[in-house]
Amino acid sequence: MTATPPEVVLLGGGLSRFAPERPDGTPVDWIVEATQAALADAGVELGAVEHSVVAYESEIIARQLTMGQVAQDALGLCPRPSVRVEAGGGTGGVALRTAFAYLRGGLCESMLVVGADAVGRQVPSTTVRQVYAMSGDVDFEMAGGGFFSAYYALMMREHMRRYGTREEQMALVSVKNHRNALSNPMACMPLALSVADVMKSPPVAAPYKRLDCAVLADGAAALLLATPGWAREHSRAWRERPRVYFAGSGCGTDRMRLGDRPQPYPGLAHFRAKREAAHAAYAMAGVSNPRGEIDVAEVADPYTGVELQSYEDLGFCGYGESGPLTERGVFDLGGELPTNTSGGLIGQGAPPGAMGLAQAVEILRQLRGECPPERQVPNARRGLTDIHGGTASLSVVSVFERRE
Amino acid sequence: MDPAVTAKLKEMEVADPLGRPAAEDPWREFRRIEVIDFRLDLRFRHSLGKASRFFLELEQRRLMATRCPRCATVWMPPRAACGNDLAVTEWVELPGRGTLAIATECAYALTTGGGQDRLTLGYVALEGASTLLLKEIRNYGDAGRLQAGLPLRAVWAEAPVRHPMELFWFEPVD
Numbered sequence: 001m002t003a004t005p006p007e008v009v010l011l012g013g014g015l016s017r018f019a020p021e022r023p024d025g026t027p028v029d030w031i032v033e034a035t036q037a038a039l040a041d042a043g044v045e046l047g048a049v050e051h052s053v054v055a056y057e058s059e060i061i062a063r064q065l066t067m068g069q070v071a072q073d074a075l076g077l078c079p080r081p082s083v084r085v086e087a088g089g090g091t092g093g094v095a096l097r098t099a100f101a102y103l104r105g106g107l108c109e110s111m112l113v114v115g116a117d118a119v120g121r122q123v124p125s126t127t128v129r130q131v132y133a134m135s136g137d138v139d140f141e142m143a144g145g146g147f148f149s150a151y152y153a154l155m156m157r158e159h160m161r162r163y164g165t166r167e168e169q170m171a172l173v174s175v176k177n178h179r180n181a182l183s184n185p186m187a188c189m190p191l192a193l194s195v196a197d198v199m200k201s202p203p204v205a206a207p208y209k210r211l212d213c214a215v216l217a218d219g220a221a222a223l224l225l226a227t228p229g230w231a232r233e234h235s236r237a238w239r240e241r242p243r244v245y246f247a248g249s250g251c252g253t254d255r256m257r258l259g260d261r262p263q264p265y266p267g268l269a270h271f272r273a274k275r276e277a278a279h280a281a282y283a284m285a286g287v288s289n290p291r292g293e294i295d296v297a298e299v300a301d302p303y304t305g306v307e308l309q310s311y312e313d314l315g316f317c318g319y320g321e322s323g324p325l326t327e328r329g330v331f332d333l334g335g336e337l338p339t340n341t342s343g344g345l346i347g348q349g350a351p352p353g354a355m356g357l358a359q360a361v362e363i364l365r366q367l368r369g370e371c372p373p374e375r376q377v378p379n380a381r382r383g384l385t386d387i388h389g390g391t392a393s394l395s396v397v398s399v400f401e402r403r404e
Numbered sequence: 405m406d407p408a409v410t411a412k413l414k415e416m417e418v419a420d421p422l423g424r425p426a427a428e429d430p431w432r433e434f435r436r437i438e439v440i441d442f443r444l445d446l447r448f449r450h451s452l453g454k455a456s457r458f459f460l461e462l463e464q465r466r467l468m469a470t471r472c473p474r475c476a477t478v479w480m481p482p483r484a485a486c487g488n489d490l491a492v493t494e495w496v497e498l499p500g501r502g503t504l505a506i507a508t509e510c511a512y513a514l515t516t517g518g519g520q521d522r523l524t525l526g527y528v529a530l531e532g533a534s535t536l537l538l539k540e541i542r543n544y545g546d547a548g549r550l551q552a553g554l555p556l557r558a559v560w561a562e563a564p565v566r567h568p569m570e571l572f573w574f575e576p577v578d
Contacts, residue, residue: 024420063444139452260536
């Protein structure tokens with residue numbers, strides 16, 4: 001007889017502030033800060049933590065190989081086990097999924113999940129663009145001048161061509177996410193903007209303009225995950241505060257080059273990897289009507305149009321419907337399904353190794369009812385995180401639930 | 405007097421990123437920061453691998469794709485092993501004509517893109533290919549012409565280039 005795998009719970013989360021430039025520390029310094037915050041939030045002593053998973057994207061940008069081992073040392077967790085994961089922008093999502101698998105599989109009963117990157121202004125923009133271009137096709141596309149802003153722009157151009165999606169609809173995503181960040185003291189870009197402000201910002205790659213784009217940032221995030229049995233014994237938060245379960249995890253992939261993806265679906269306009277990941281996570285969590293059954297979501301938004309495209313492959317709406325629904329305020333605070341209440345990558349900031357974890361920190365706070373009133377979704381019971389690497393050549397979707 | 409540390413860019417007091425008063429800042433004894441110039445000189449002897457024939461034939465102004473003998477997919481860019489079934493593919497020459505699938509005008513370019521300040525990138529459906537090729541689009545005039553279906557032809561560099569992918573680009577047929 002096979003034993004039933006244990007459930008996985010979120011006990012605490014914390015961030016080290018996301019900012020365009022943090023000369024005050026190194027990524028490992030920020031991991032320490034985020035871990036202190038997560039342990040305090042969980043009410044757990046460092047000495048009880050059994051295992052870690054460390055998430056960061058680029059050794060070159062971090063100016064450090066084996067940062068997982070360096071972080072383990074700095075955190076005082078030696079000689080306990082640790083693993084490092086990497087999946088580009090999806091790194092934090094893969095870290096969550098790794099912790100889920102380790103805990104479900106019985107390799108440990110508690111796992112510290114930490115992520116960081118230093119991609120802010122201390123790295124010249126030409127260096128960042130070249131290094132990140134290497135996360136796609138190097139010999140054909142990067143060598144031909146390709147880079148990620150252009151790839152995402154091409155995807156959105158196709159979405160506009162197929163469905164009539166408009167730049168003003170994309171701009172509304174920028175307005176929403178920058179506005180949501182206003183109540184987030186950890187956020188990089190809290191701004192009160194108008195659609196006109198976004199529309200007149202400098203061009204990047206048509207249709208994208210500067211204010212359609214997330215800001216590459218410095219920062220770190222940490223979460224403590226465990227089994228319920230371990231939580232009962234070691235976590236004050238588990239005993240005293242609302243309980244949040246990791247209800248579903250899904251992962252999907254797609255061809256790295258957009259031009260190699262099957263037509264007509266996903267073609268250039270859609271995220272097949274995300275649809276695959278969402279289906280798996282929903283099946284595990286028992287979600288059949290995502291827009292009706294999810295109360296709050298952090299959705300990948302490296303560019304405004306990506307958030308719209310993601311709504312569709314996450315099943316929040318039909319293909320081509322994301323723009324009109326955004327105009328109706330469906331995804332605003334107070335709307336049917338508020339998204340990126342933290343500000344998302346656009347408002348909170350985008351250190352690749354940390355951003356998928358920061359999403360889960362926000363959902364944990366939302367499901368516990370502990371966000372500032374300006375951005376708290378009333379009675380949020382189920383939340384989702386969605387993050388990806390490349391142009392969603394790898395995608396991870398996670399579903400979390402508050403249970404009494 | 406010469407500086408004691410030549411890589412030093414600056415030293416400074418930094419604020420608490422969370423804006424706490426100094427008395428409440430747990431890191432107040434660690435806020436004096438030195439910033440240095442950190443350089444990596446990274447160069448590689450980079451093999452273009454099994455796709456090398458594609459790059460070499462560009463010098464002869466030929467566009468080579470690969471065809472899977474099992475599923476008949478024509479890969480452009482070429483793959484030595486079919487991305488559908490791992491069968492070893494065979495080289496086929498494409499005519500260098502196609503149509504635009506989608507394009508974007510970029511306000512800046514990577515330094516690896518031939519050195520220009522800005523460029524227009526498009527996915528091109530080459531005649532005979534099953535997949536789309538990303539390439540620079542030049543000499544199209546008004547941006548309004550960059551519509552799906554615009555007939556394009558490969559145009560070849562007359563002067564030496566640094567990377568083989570800079571040997572060609574696409575322009576409208578007329």
